[in-house]
Amino acid sequence: MQYVDFGRTGLRVSRLGFGGIPVQRIDEPGTRAMLKAAHEAGINYIDTARAYTVSEEWIGQALEELGLRDEFILATKCRALTKAEMEAELAASLKNLRTDHIDLYQFHNPSPENLDKILAPGGAMETLLEAKAKGVVGHIGITAHLSQTFEKALKVDEIETIMFPYNIVEQQGKELIDRCAEKGKAFIDMKPLAGGAIEDGRLALRYVLSNPAVTVSIPGMAAPEELEQNVAGSANTAPLTPEEKAACQKVRDTLGTQFCRRCNYCAPCTVGIQIPSCFLFHGYLERYALAGWAHERYDTLTVKAGACIGCGKCETRCPYNLPIRDMLKKVAQDFGE
Known part of the structure; x- marks a missing residue:
């Protein structure tokens, strides 16, 4: 160590x-x-x-x-x-x-x-x-x-x-x-x-x-x-x-189109959704097997992912070209609102 x-x-x-x-x-x-x-x-x-x-x-x-x-x-x-x-x-x-x-x-x-x-x-x-x-x-x-x-x-x-x-x-x-x-x-x-x-x-x-x-x-x-x-x-x-660098790039290529880096450039949301927080808590739900805690944190959000009106303004500001609207639909579906 x-x-x-x-x-x-x-x-x-x-x-x-x-x-x-x-x-x-x-x-x-x-x-x-x-x-x-x-x-x-x-x-x-x-x-x-x-x-x-x-x-x-x-x-x-x-x-x-x-x-x-x-x-x-x-x-x-x-x-x-x-x-x-x-x-x-x-x-x-x-x-x-x-x-x-x-x-x-x-x-x-x-x-x-x-x-x-x-x-x-x-x-x-x-x-x-x-x-x-x-x-x-x-x-x-x-x-x-x-x-x-x-x-x-x-x-x-x-x-x-x-x-x-x-x-x-x-x-x-x-x-x-x-x-x-x-x-x-x-x-x-x-x-x-x-x-x-x-x-x-x-x-x-x-x-x-x-x-x-x-x-x-x-x-x-x-x-x-x-x-x-x-x-x-x-x-x-x-x-x-060099081999490890190539492997890292492969990880980026795999996750780059679907992974939120929480840079917050997508803000402000037209209806007030805290977009990075939605994806953060969804990550806990999907990858940490902490459903109860993820729901507890998600419940603190004043505006939930399901409130998205699909205007797409967030996507024009995302430097990683994430399909934010589709990702929010998935969050809303998995959290139930």
Whole structure:
């Protein structure tokens, strides 16, 4: 396992981390077994979130029972915007994770406008700065799906890490990833397998980790064979061979006409559909086998995919020429609205 500096935090992190989303579809004994195996493989970074239903709780229980809490850099996140909301969410995370400190606490996918609220007087940043001063939170980070949020976060000194999708087919953040290193911020790669769309996990991780600007990648893992595949893919971080580059291009050719990269260029929708969010939640439904959680997230959308009027304006703005209208019909069909 390769270890690198975690930005300027003073921590050393394994370049392969443990993504905690799929914990929701296993169970407590299975979570314990996965974390034990991850530790034995040399992984020292765990990602979870308040929004991942039982993930925090089961990870906390497993680490306590295994006696491994201090062997991991433990990271979680929440959607709090205000100081009071963050105080409540942080307290819940500490309780669920059965710990008195969290190494990295992140703002979970705020819009650019909500990041302004987080940073304003009375915003959630105040709580994390106070918690950091007390040693309850080690470091502060942010996760994002929009390039605009990523770019804004690069200018915030208090934000020490940034998480963003990056993989063989999602390149919209590549230039911003390079700027992370220049700013001394760690870059955490989410969706290295494009939410499960890329079947060859070894190739996917070879691609991501061959980029030295990627600090740590966090594929979701719920089975021993997934862990083994991910460890194998992270073992070699040398530049890609010509054969591997050709294989990556083949993946792009296969997914390029049907895969949303969440660049958000399709916005604004005429009727207010959050198009990238519809496709994101549909991906969880199709590829993560998390039907309950996918429906829960989809239900938070004010305007559902079925509201599409077929005007096609989104398709004229999509740089990847996606058949967005047909894709929204599929989302509406599978979610039932």
